[in-house]
Amino acid sequence: MMTYRFDRLFPRAVWPLACLLVAGPGCALLWIYTPDADNFRSVGGYLARSVAARFTSAPSALVAGTDRIELSALLLRLLQTGCAIGFAALAWLRASGPAWPAVLRSPAAPAALALQLCLAVIGDMGLIYVFTAQLGTLPLREAMRSLAAAIFLASAVALLTIVAQRMPDARVVMACTLAAAEAVIMCIVTALVLVALRERRARVALAAAHAELQATQALLGEAVRASERLRLARDLHDMAGHHLTALKLHLDLAKRQAGAAAPPSLATASSLAATLLADVRLLVSSERGGCDIDMRLALETLCAGIPAPHIALCIGERLGIDSAALAHALFCAVREAISNAIRHAHAAGMTVALRRDAKGDLLLDIADDGRGSGGAAEGNGLRGMRERLAQLGGSLHAANGSRHGFALAIRLPAAGAAP
Structure with missing residues (x-):
């Protein structure tokens, strides 16, 4: 149970934790020490000084201007701390799935990404690197578009800030060099996350294929033994x-x-x-x-070999399945549901329950906690599953869960399932 909860919480917590590691020390130093001139050369510092200038009098020979300095420092602290908190909150919301508003539901939601990018640029505390690392979790085309927008916006804001502050020529050249270096680092960070996630997906797919092979072998062995007996x-x-x-x-x-x-x-x-x-x-x-096919062994072999999502398997007693076609249909339904949960739903957990009702009909209920279908049309996998079950007199009901996820309810008649 603890492992299951960790698997569900970790994807949502990784980006807020990264934000805390990157922006936390800077925020702490701003509140412990008085911001210096380098802090005020950032975008946030420029905004803080501009706002403070509107509400305080200009320094003169009689007024030292400490009020303006103190207000600028306070505004800078609040602005950068608020940007870090807002960025972390958006990162958590974007990874929380369909339990949140539609504008934040998809990891590729443009509104959420744009808001995060603005907070990263204004915060000016390394959040732009956390943002570009997040882009590595998106599809390649969407990640490239968002990365180009991030590089353009970060570079444009940095150059505009340089112009507004009227820096010396040598400092302008150095600032432009740093902006170019930041763009290169952003590309590297995004590429590293993309490669790492692709490697992880490949490992999960390989483990799932191996589990399917072992489960199919177990099911075939059970069918052969039952047929021989x-x-x-x-x-x-x-x-x-x-x-x-x-x-x-x-x-x-x-x-x-x-x-x-x-x-x-x-x-x-x-x-x-x-x-x-x-x-x-x-x-x-x-x-x-005693010629019944042991579905428990095949399903346990399949579910145990899947590294993610976590699968809770519940199989009733005395199923009495002696038909190889029926066992194959049930196995294919479970395999297809797991494949969809891995490839499309990105679920952290799912449940598989196989039992008989009072009439003797076989009931297979499968549910996950992923993103659901989102109103998309039924794919070839579900369509083929429905056709295979219909040949055996069975039925399939597929729908989104009441709160989140996707659920399948399969019923197969008792006739032909047991002697």
Whole structure:
């Protein structure tokens, strides 16, 4: 349970934590020490001085201007601390999924990204690097567009600030060099996160494919064993059972024909034949009843091999599935649901429950805590799943969850599922 909660909280906490590590020390130093001239050369410092100049008198020979300095320092502290807090809050909201307003729901929401970019530029405390690191989590095309906008805005604001403050030529050249270096670093940060996430997705996909292979192998082995046991039971019934029945009939006939002269061994042989025939019938019935396919082993193998999302598996007792087609349909439904949760929903957790109801019908309920379908049309995976279930007389109901996520409800009739 603790691992499951950690898996859900970590993606939302990583960017606020990065913001705290980058902006936290700078904010603390601003409140501990008085801001110096270098602090006021930033965008936030320029805004703080401009606002303070409107509400305080200009320094003169009689007035030292300490009020303006103190107000500028206070405004700078509040501005940069507020930008850091706002940036962290937006980072948390953007990673929280569909529980938040639609403007912040998608990681690629332009409004949220634009607001974060403005806070990063105004805050001027390294938040721009946290912002570009976040861009690495977006699709490549969207990440490149947002990265270009970030480089353009950061460079433009830096140059405008230089012009507004009328810096010396040597300082202007140095500032332009630093702006170019920052642009290069922003590209490197975004590229590193993109590569790291692609490598992680590849590892998850490889682990999922390996788990599917192992589960399919287990399911195939169960189906082969069940089929072989059924064949042996059928052959035992058709061959040994029929011969024993004929033997008992002939022994009974011989006993009746001999009458009172029948030896005791004839009665004993007839009794032994009857006992042996009953034992064979009992063995055949036992073997037929034990030909069920072990869906528990296949599903546990599949779910245990998936590194993310965390899957809670619940399987009822005495499912009695002896049909390979039925077992295959259920397995494919679970596999497709897990694949969708990994590729599209980006879910942190999901539940899989397989049981029988009072009528004997098989019920398979699958739910995740991801983004849901978002009103998108049904894909080929769900359509193929629905067609496969319809061939077995089953039904599929797919819908978004009441609060978030996506849910599947599958029902398969009892007919053909168990003998």
